[in-house]
Amino acid sequence: MGWAGEGKTDPPRLGWWRTALNDEFGGEDLFKRLAPRTWRWAVLEAARAAARKVDAEARAQSADADELISLFRLGFAIDEQLDDRLAELKRASADPAEVLPELGAAIARWDRDAFGAWLTGLGAATVAPSSIGRRLTGEPPTDPVETAVALVAAMAPLAERYPATHFKTARAAAGKARG
Secondary structure, three states, X not given: OOOOOEOOOOOOOOOOEOOOOOOOOOHHHHHHHHOOOOHHHHHHHHHHHHHHHHHHHHHOOXXXXXXXXXXXXOOXXXXXXXXXXXXXXHHOOOOHHHHOHHHHHHHHOOOHHHHHHHHHHOOOOOEEEOOOOXXXXXXXXXXXXXXXXXXXHOOOOOOOOOOXXXXXXXXXXXXXXXX
């Protein structure tokens, strides 16, 4: 999602963050020079960092931001495991498009409609209005992969602004009930 959210690329993608990290004459050129062996991973990491920043800004608008789970903040332990796994893949020097085939298909050629169809194919998400974005109803699944898929699926339909899909944990809801 970090890659798809870029907006300063040619052609522009979703425009949720003002970056061109995976643009031939933007970040891609810089990362090829800085990290010739792992530049593809560096581009994706930088796009993910931009996404995390925008996501954190959205969550910060909530009074219970620490109790929200989003695609870019799944919780400390899961986020650390994800960072470790991406670093391991990067060290293995594998091409991201080979290791992550769905990503490879998406980055080969940007197609907003195809991306939207892919999101829709993940299943329907039940969301409720939220001051910061789209809140998924119910508790997040116990499986982090299922949680991530649900958060991505809730990004459909595509919006002009980052939809900040998130779950509110039961702990947050319990705190509001007491307050």
